[in-house]
Amino acid sequence: MPIDPICKREIPKTTPYITESEGKTYYFHDPECKKKFDDMAKNIVRVKRSLKDKEKISFSRLRKDIIKPGICAACGACPASCPSIIMEGEKPKLIGPCTACGICYNQCPRTITTEEGLIGRIRHPYAARSALKGVKGQDGGVVTAMLAYALDEGLIDCAIVTVRSRDDPWRPVPIIATTTDELLASAGSIYTHSMTIQALMNAVQQGMRSIAFVGPSCNIDAVYKIYKSPYGLLHMFMRANILPLGLFCMDTFSHEGIEDFVASKHLTLDDIESMKIRRGKIELEKDSETLVYDLSELDPYRSSSCKYCTDLTAENAAISFGGVGTPDGWTTVFTRSGRGYEIFNEAVEAGYIESRDLEEKEMARVLNLARMKKVQKYGVIRREK
Ligand SMILES: Cc1cc2nc3c(=O)[nH]c(=O)nc-3n(C[C@H](O)[C@H](O)[C@H](O)COP(=O)(O)OP(=O)(O)OC[C@H]3O[C@@H](n4cnc5c(N)ncnc54)[C@H](O)[C@@H]3O)c2cc1C
Ligand code: SF4
Ligand code: SF4
Ligand code: SF4
Structure with missing residues (x-):
């Protein structure tokens, strides 16, 4: 009935x-x-x-x-x-x-x-790409082009970026970049935790006062705390001015794990020119050929901390940058703070970056991925009894 x-x-x-x-x-x-x-x-x-x-x-x-x-x-x-x-x-x-x-x-x-x-407060969302020649970015090369602008204009003394180790390929090494050449060498993503805060503190100790800092949300949150907390050294003693530039981030993997995975494909990390993770796949570029594998093959090497991370878009950054949403060769950009908005748009006006408004359907893709990450929050056991 x-x-x-x-x-x-x-x-x-x-x-x-x-x-x-x-x-x-x-x-x-x-x-x-x-x-x-x-x-x-x-x-x-x-x-x-x-x-x-x-x-x-x-x-x-x-x-x-x-x-x-x-x-x-x-x-x-x-x-x-x-x-x-x-x-x-x-x-x-x-x-x-x-x-x-x-x-x-x-x-x-x-x-x-x-x-x-899902993505925190934003001022304006853009799709952008580098208008500078010679930038071989992970997506649109916008992070590198914007840093080049800030350095050329004297807005920053240096940028904390991450490069690949010369001795141990694809091991991330955080550096203090003070030249455009160093910035160009840092373009591209390395899918392993980089100890960026160490380089930041070194820069402050060397007397740098205006510093751009690049990292995913866990790194940006560390800067935020060091800066804002009464226990934070930057806040209490050093008075450095930091521009936090966030990278969207879903996961990282141990360096040794990536090495083992690559070896299982009869390759070495020396052979790999670039890596890209998207749509559940990892793409390895070798001799201009793209080899595509299921990302689940890297599951055993996923950093345990990433399983508890719920912030895809680096919500505490001044500007956030990611690949999801926009077409190949473009970067999704969220300006958040007033300073971030100004510097990004100045770099556009100065001809370092080409940009347009993010379309609704592009934003929908970002929101969808952000939701996938936020639901990890639901899985965290908060109280035993
Ligand atoms: C570990 C990691 C995971 C990511 N996951 C996603 C994702 O799931 N979805 C998504 O849309 N985007 C993700 N991104 C962001 C994306 O890969 C690009 O970095 C972003 O779109 C900017 O591209 P770009 O071409 O403008 O930057 P580029 O001009 O290529 O500059 C990239 C900057 O990232 C810095 N960098 C590279 N590796 C690291 C690292 N390990 N730690 C700190 N800084 C680093 C470089 O120093 C450089 O300054 C991830 C990035 C990283 C590093
Ligand atoms: S997933 Fe979160 S914890 Fe892991 S590297 Fe990315 S921002 Fe950091
Ligand atoms: S999505 Fe929810 S509200 Fe909509 S029809 Fe299904 S059960 Fe009902
Ligand atoms: S009954 Fe449960 S699932 Fe349904 S709306 Fe309320 S909290 Fe959500």
Whole structure:
């Protein structure tokens, strides 16, 4: 026998209170239940219309991220917003068709869904690429081009960047770059933790006062704390002025792990000209040939700290840079602070960088990846009992 989606009673199909909605027939106990449902259905249709071009999110995402890990607070928002969901004890359960409208996921108090919740505060999003010749960047070479501008203009004394070790290929070495040549040599990504703060402290001790610093969110957060915390040396004694430039980051892998992985393909790290991780694959470039492997092959070598990291886009940076969202050869850029916004746009005006506004569909890709990273937060065990 059908169930009245409002009062949840079993109703005979002979009831005079019936509604047809989205190809399904609903049976009601009385006119009040029918009216409540009809009003709700009308609103759902309106919300769905506004969500038409947004990403599809079905109940299974809510089940996977929130219900299964036990994060559901049994607030009742999802059954209240969809006739296909009921509460079974304290657990929401899908009992009807799901059109993947995303309403239940977006209304749940336990999910992170707002733009600010996913990528932090931004001033303006861009797609950009270097307009300088000779920059062989990981994506659009924008980090390197912007640093070159800041150095040429005397806005910074140096930049803390990471280069590949000469003796041990692809081992990251943080350096204090004071010349354009050093910057050009640092372009490209190394997918292993780099101890950038050590180089930053060395630069401060050498008397550098205006310093650009490049790193993923874990590095940027260290700078933020050293700078802002009452225990922070930069804040208390040294008064250095740091421009934190963040890199989007999903994962890093141990150097030895990457070496073993490459050896398993009968290659050596010496052979590899560039590495790129995207869309679940790792691409290795050798003699201008691109070799593509499943990223899951690197799972055993993933840094354990990255499993607990929820910040894709370096939310505490002055500007953040990433590959996701934009086409090949472009960098996704989020200006965040006033200073970051000014310097980036000055570099554009001075002809170091070409830029355009980030399109909505490009931003949607960033938000999707950011959401994948934020859900790690749901998996962290916060209290034993
Ligand atoms: C470990 C890591 C993981 C990343 N994961 C993602 C991701 O999942 N999705 C995404 O969209 N983007 C990711 N990025 C960012 C992306 O690879 C590019 O760095 C970014 O798009 C900027 O490209 P670009 O061509 O403008 O920069 P470039 O001009 O090539 O400059 C890159 C800068 O990164 C610095 N750098 C390289 N390796 C490191 C390191 N290990 N630690 C600190 N600094 C480093 C270099 O010194 C250089 O200054 C990751 C970067 C790193 C380093
Ligand atoms: S609210 Fe939308 S996504 Fe959630 S179960 Fe109902 S139809 Fe599916
Ligand atoms: S909206 Fe979220 S917290 Fe509330 S009952 Fe549904 S899954 Fe649980
Ligand atoms: S995933 Fe997080 S912890 Fe790991 S390197 Fe990237 S920013 Fe740092």
